[in-house]
Amino acid sequence: MENDFFMTIDTEATNSLDDPFVYDLGLAIHNAEGEVFHTESLVIAEIFYDHALMKSAYFADKIPSYMHDISTKKRKVVSFFTARKIVKNLIKRYNVKAIIAHNAYFDYNALNTTLKYLTNSRGRFFLPFGTPLWDSLRMAQTSLARTEDYKKYCQRNNYLTPRGRIQLTAEVIYRYITNNHAFMEEHTGLADVMIEKEITAYLLKMNHASMKKCLFNPQKEEDAKTMLEWFEESLLME
Numbered sequence: 001m002e003n004d005f006f007m008t009i010d011t012e013a014t015n016s017l018d019d020p021f022v023y024d025l026g027l028a029i030h031n032a033e034g035e036v037f038h039t040e041s042l043v044i045a046e047i048f049y050d051h052a053l054m055k056s057a058y059f060a061d062k063i064p065s066y067m068h069d070i071s072t073k074k075r076k077v078v079s080f081f082t083a084r085k086i087v088k089n090l091i092k093r094y095n096v097k098a099i100i101a102h103n104a105y106f107d108y109n110a111l112n113t114t115l116k117y118l119t120n121s122r123g124r125f126f127l128p129f130g131t132p133l134w135d136s137l138r139m140a141q142t143s144l145a146r147t148e149d150y151k152k153y154c155q156r157n158n159y160l161t162p163r164g165r166i167q168l169t170a171e172v173i174y175r176y177i178t179n180n181h182a183f184m185e186e187h188t189g190l191a192d193v194m195i196e197k198e199i200t201a202y203l204l205k206m207n208h209a210s211m212k213k214c215l216f217n218p219q220k221e222e223d224a225k226t227m228l229e230w231f232e233e234s235l236l237m238e
Contacts (some may be wrong), residue, residue, distance in 0.1 A: 005094040016056035020110040026189025034201035041190040104135035143208030
């Protein structure tokens with residue numbers, strides 16, 4: 001895995017959990033140690049400039065900061081189809097071993113749903129055919145969450161779900177691996193990617209015997225069903 005490249009992605013979406021439309025796509029090309037070789041912060045023009053849609057965005061209060069970042073070229077405004085082409089070209093350029101996301105089903109579904117929405121269902125899959133997809137949340141569920149140290153950390157700091165389960169959000173895991181109790185997740189694409197690739201690097205370094213990397217071909221129906229089951233299970237960890 002020493003010379004492998006990965007692409008970690010994170011999306012921010014509006015509309016609803018059932019039909020999420022992506023307005024922010026962050027990504028980073030990195031290796032297993034978390035060293036970054038390329039980043040993109042892409043604002044999706046068709047969604048972001050649809051004022052009616054953006055009113056329902058969970059983080060709608062961040063719109064002014066997006067506008068500022070666009071004006072200073074910190075973020076790039078592109079069409080959704082250009083974003084898709086950028087992702088495809090980077091996967092090919094770096095021979096990406098896997099795409100990684102924390103709670104991968106959400107991002108996978110949001111990208112596909114946006115494509116269907118913008119093409120009247122003529123397009124169905126955002127990622128190139130056969131792209132392996134890893135879920136760092138599932139990786140944590142099957143490794144980190146089973147360690148006594150992490151369990152005690154969550155109990156000590158009351159990082160528990162309403163049902164009393166330990167939390168496995170990216171924010172809580174990042175606090176644990178950095179020992180930074182004050183860390184707050186930004187909830188913007190690229191900023192979240194930069195912590196999630198660190199989480200993946202930490203989990204890979206653990207090399208826990210029971211860890212499942214969730215390597216999927218998401219074009220296969222049975223894999224998509226399994227991803228949905230894991231996504232529903234992961235909601236209990238939020």
